[in-house]
Amino acid sequence: MPESVVAPFPFSRPRRTRQAPWIRDLARENSVGTGDLIWPIFIREGADVEEPISSMPGVNRLSVDRAAIAAERAADLGIPCVALFPNTPRERLSEDCEEAWNPDNLVNTATRAIKRMVPEIGVMLDVALDPYSIHGHDGILRGDEIVNDETLVALEKQALAQAEAGADILGPSDMMDGRIGVIRQALESNDFPNTIIMSYAAKYASAFYGPFRDAVGASGQLKGDKKTYQMDPANGDEALREVAIDLSEGADMVMVKPGMPYLDVCRRVKERFGAPTYAYQVSGEYAMLAGACDNGWLDRDRAVAESLIAFKRAGCDGVLTYFAMEFAEKMATE
Numbered sequence: 001m002p003e004s005v006v007a008p009f010p011f012s013r014p015r016r017t018r019q020a021p022w023i024r025d026l027a028r029e030n031s032v033g034t035g036d037l038i039w040p041i042f043i044r045e046g047a048d049v050e051e052p053i054s055s056m057p058g059v060n061r062l063s064v065d066r067a068a069i070a071a072e073r074a075a076d077l078g079i080p081c082v083a084l085f086p087n088t089p090r091e092r093l094s095e096d097c098e099e100a101w102n103p104d105n106l107v108n109t110a111t112r113a114i115k116r117m118v119p120e121i122g123v124m125l126d127v128a129l130d131p132y133s134i135h136g137h138d139g140i141l142r143g144d145e146i147v148n149d150e151t152l153v154a155l156e157k158q159a160l161a162q163a164e165a166g167a168d169i170l171g172p173s174d175m176m177d178g179r180i181g182v183i184r185q186a187l188e189s190n191d192f193p194n195t196i197i198m199s200y201a202a203k204y205a206s207a208f209y210g211p212f213r214d215a216v217g218a219s220g221q222l223k224g225d226k227k228t229y230q231m232d233p234a235n236g237d238e239a240l241r242e243v244a245i246d247l248s249e250g251a252d253m254v255m256v257k258p259g260m261p262y263l264d265v266c267r268r269v270k271e272r273f274g275a276p277t278y279a280y281q282v283s284g285e286y287a288m289l290a291g292a293c294d295n296g297w298l299d300r301d302r303a304v305a306e307s308l309i310a311f312k313r314a315g316c317d318g319v320l321t322y323f324a325m326e327f328a329e330k331m332a333t334e
């Protein structure tokens with residue numbers, strides 16, 4: 001930040017540059033557009049279905065065909081990328097999570113369907129085992145431990161199946177140690193040199209993921225918490241170490257998650273590394289805002305826009321947000 005030189009009042013009157021829309025436009029430091037957004041979509045089984053998620057009013061689980069149509073609409077509105085999350089049928093959950101590397105699982109099938117219908121939109125997939133495990137954890141459970149290195153073997157298989165299906169960005173969201181290096185090595189050795197890795201680098205053990213676990217059907221199962229692998233919300237320096245590790249292992253882009261309660265972390269990450277930096281405005285943040293808006297306590301359009309510009313102001317290059325479509329639709333009509 002350049003040191004600001006400010007004249008004493010009345011020579012300095014900050015209100016001069018706020019007096020009318022044209023001068024506010026001219027003085028504005030940041031902007032957020034549809035090109036900054038990644039839209040997360042929940043995928044479910046079946047055909048021609050859209051199923052509401054009660055803890056995320058306004059968000060639906062879509063069948064693969066509906067997801068492809070939605071992705072086409074997103075592309076038309078200028079959204080560059082969608083992120084897909086599966087609501088895996090119960091009978092496909094297991095201890096070993098082999099559904100995660102099934103080439104025909106929900107997200108891989110949806111990726112192929114979207115890439116066929118809308119080749120110009122980016123598709124991002126989460127690399128993590130929680131939507132496939134019977135216990136809802138992001139790794140393999142042995143006794144009461146989430147075992148790191150055995151999980152890496154599973155994540156590698158999952159990542160390769162996703163790259164094979166045509167995913168453009170892989171988003172390891174599991175917080176195992178060493179996973180970026182393993183996945184990058186596997187991609188290089190298997191002729192996927194262009195697959196992008198957006199690492200969930202600073203991912204906190206947060207209360208704000210509750211509605212997501214509902215959406216993917218993992219809330220019932222989860223035993224205990226994720227504190228042995230996700231970060232302590234009290235820590236900031238540790239986030240910088242996590243980001244440093246992931247970049248040094250070959251991540252192209254990094255993410256901070258959740259978003260709004262961690263804007264300080266976004267700022268520090270961007271300033272320290274200058275890498276492409278993203279925030280995930282997570283399900284609980286969506287639920288909080290949507291709930292207040294639905295009750296008439298907040299003006300939805302304004303609250304959503306303000307929440308998104310905050311990420312840009314904090315230094316993020318983009319945001320994963322469940323508000324992406326409504327924001328894009330609003331922008332298109334303005």
Ligand SMILES: NCc1[nH]cc(CCC(=O)O)c1CC(=O)O
Nearest residue numbers: 128130173208209212282283284
């Ligand atoms: N590893 C899975 C994953 N990927 C994205 C989210 C949360 C997204 C959201 O809350 O919107 C989670 C949940 C978790 O870690 O428990």
